[in-house]
Amino acid sequence: MKLLKFALGLLVMILLGFGALLIVARFSDGPLAIIAGGPLVRGELVRDEAIDWTFVHDTPTVEFQLLNPPRSRTTWILEHEGRIFIPSGYMDSIWGRLWKQWPVEAERDGRAILRVADRRYPRRLTRVKEGPLVPVLVAELNRKYAAGMGVEDVEQQALWFFELMPDGDGVEQDGAG
Numbered sequence: 001m002k003l004l005k006f007a008l009g010l011l012v013m014i015l016l017g018f019g020a021l022l023i024v025a026r027f028s029d030g031p032l033a034i035i036a037g038g039p040l041v042r043g044e045l046v047r048d049e050a051i052d053w054t055f056v057h058d059t060p061t062v063e064f065q066l067l068n069p070p071r072s073r074t075t076w077i078l079e080h081e082g083r084i085f086i087p088s089g090y091m092d093s094i095w096g097r098l099w100k101q102w103p104v105e106a107e108r109d110g111r112a113i114l115r116v117a118d119r120r121y122p123r124r125l126t127r128v129k130e131g132p133l134v135p136v137l138v139a140e141l142n143r144k145y146a147a148g149m150g151v152e153d154v155e156q157q158a159l160w161f162f163e164l165m166p167d168g169d170g171v172e173q174d175g176a177g
Contacts, residue, residue, distance in 0.1 A: 030063050030115065031074045039070045043118040049166035053084040056116060066102060067111040073102060078140045084164045087141050092158040103160050114164055123164040137161050
């Protein structure tokens with residue numbers, strides 16, 4: 001009986017600690033590893049629309065934040081011919097839809113801030129669903145992350161890609177937006 005009480009107490013403490021971590025993360029400047037964080041506020045805001053993104057070709061992860069809702073997360077990034085893309089897998093599973101709400105939110109309002117090396121870039125996420133770019137992006141995803149994905153994953157909506165386009169005036173404040 002004592003062991004059961006101890007185990008239940010320990011479980012409650014772990015759950016409370018995890019809940020507190022989630023709350024703290026929402027008020028932090030950026031994500032905490034895989035836990036979504038608050039708005040990205042640190043770093044120079046770069047409004048240049050003509051950026052050659054080849055510098056992120058081998059960068060493993062970046063941070064980005066949707067403006068609506070203003071939550072940030074850590075994600076993979078792909079670069080192809082100076083353009084950048086964010087992949088999102090598991091989109092055809094219940095777990096993926098619960099865990100990754102941002103892709104659906106990005107389709108509704110793609111305004112975002114990308115943070116790379118303490119520089120913030122206003123962007124607009126635009127979903128890539130089909131076309132000649134899809135096999136290229138799948139190949140780059142597999143090269144960079146050994147993802148084991150195929151074009152059929154995009155066709156079956158299990159894998160989504162978003163291009164991060166220049167946003168112009170979509171970010172209205174110097175900060176999270």
